[in-house]
Amino acid sequence: MKTIEETETEITEEFELFDEWPDKYQYIIELGQKLPPLDDPFKTEENKIKGCQSSVWLNSFEREGKIIFEADSDSTFVKGEIALLIRVLSGQSPEDILKTELPFIDKIGLRQHIAVTRANGLASMIKQMKTFALAFQTINRKL
């Protein structure tokens, strides 16, 4: 299993192949199209993160001390972003998820294109993933 930093470096290198935003957009759309859909029973109101222009369903569970994320969206672009976040964070420990500030988002030029608008729920997704991590960490400590 790669560390969060290793996966981030890998993604940053992949994005270095693209000079311009339109190429990055196309690549993120491709990633979104490849992400397996979330099973309908998990598309609950509870799992829903409501953005201004798209909806995201995020499900998580714990397996051997690591958190597994699964997610879906009505927007293919947002699914592409989810695919990147899942690649970096899914399968990691709650502690590592809580620690990372995900610098790759800046490095690949994603933040400047979408975080300035409220259209995209990327920030809310990250926040929700960290909230799950915190919840699992708290449960584990109590056990």
Next chain:
Amino acid sequence: MSSSASTGTKTVSGFDVQEARKIFPLLHVTAHNKPLIYFDNAATSQKPEVVIDALSTYYSEYNANIHRGVHFLAQTASQAYDEARIKVQKFIHAQSEREIIFTRGTTESINLVASTWGRKNISEGDEIILSVMEHHSNIVPWQMLCEEQKATLKIIPMNDNGELLLEEYKKLISSKTKLVAVVHVSNSLGTINPVKEIIRIAHEKNIPVLVDGAQAIAHDTVDVQDLDCDFYAFSGHKMFGPTGIGCLYGKLHLLESMPPYQGGGEMIQSVSFEKTTYNEVPFKFEAGTPNIADAIALGTAVDFLNSIDRKSASAYEHELMIYASEKLKLIDGVKLIGTAENKTSVVSFIIEGVNAMDAGMYLDTLGIAVRTGHHCTEPVMKRLHIPGTIRASFMFYNTKEEVDVMIEGLNKAIKLLKK
């Protein structure tokens, strides 16, 4: 200039679009290395050179605080500010310049009426009538007022084409109705509402009417006396002026009866710790140093609008809207949202199986600026059972060639994104 936009000359409506494009510097930039195609005019208009220059001239030649100083600069600035008010007055055909209050924009204009006229005149059990196609800025201030005063909102419904049902509106009016607040032109559907008729009906029962004119002001002649509206709110930035400046028109007797909005300098006549007396209208509603530069530049925007042939500009914008609508209808899976008989230069649409934001972002990669989402009109989207639309809104500086580029882009977007 973009090659796609430089081929046209005079249009069917007789409007010289290429001449118009020359005076808007921003239309000649690129976005993602493509010639910019700006179809987000309902959000804000681009600025002609004269408006940009007016701002720069103010700050470099006569920046001073107004209505106080006895010196040369203060007098020059005060005069320019006062002249801007008169320009706006004449532009909307108000009776007196005292009926023009400078605000930050439509939103503040509506909030001003809600917090002053509203607090004074709306009480428990009263009703305010709005329409289903209001922008959030003509919903939330009234909702806040209703919560505070224990009053209720009543909503005029619309048909599937996006036209208000006037018969239903008449049924909503009762002895409890204290205000009608309605949008002149819908920002998400483009519908031009029959506001004159809506006002006439309300006035039969002596109910005042506020009109949200944000989307109407740049596209058609507004005559507040002919409409006989009691309040008319609009923004400078949607009519070629700067951001941060807008207007509230109010009938003088109403403005005079209203308590002040904010307290501070400029809005007072005299102040002591025992008693403060307020300045007269409009200064009573303009506390503090006003937005001098932007008000003056708004005056320049009015001059600009007066300098163009507005009738043919408006006809040309309509021509663009019809052209785009016809082309969009030919795309498989596209559904136009908002097909009112009387419409301004907005095309809103959805594409079956394609998320609106994804399509909007795709168009952006081609240098095309459109808006996607609910356009701050969530009740409209709920009424039509859709999450949002893609909206292209035109100004007279747009071309049919630009529309063609968008149509081509949409076809590609569908190929890429269709689920």
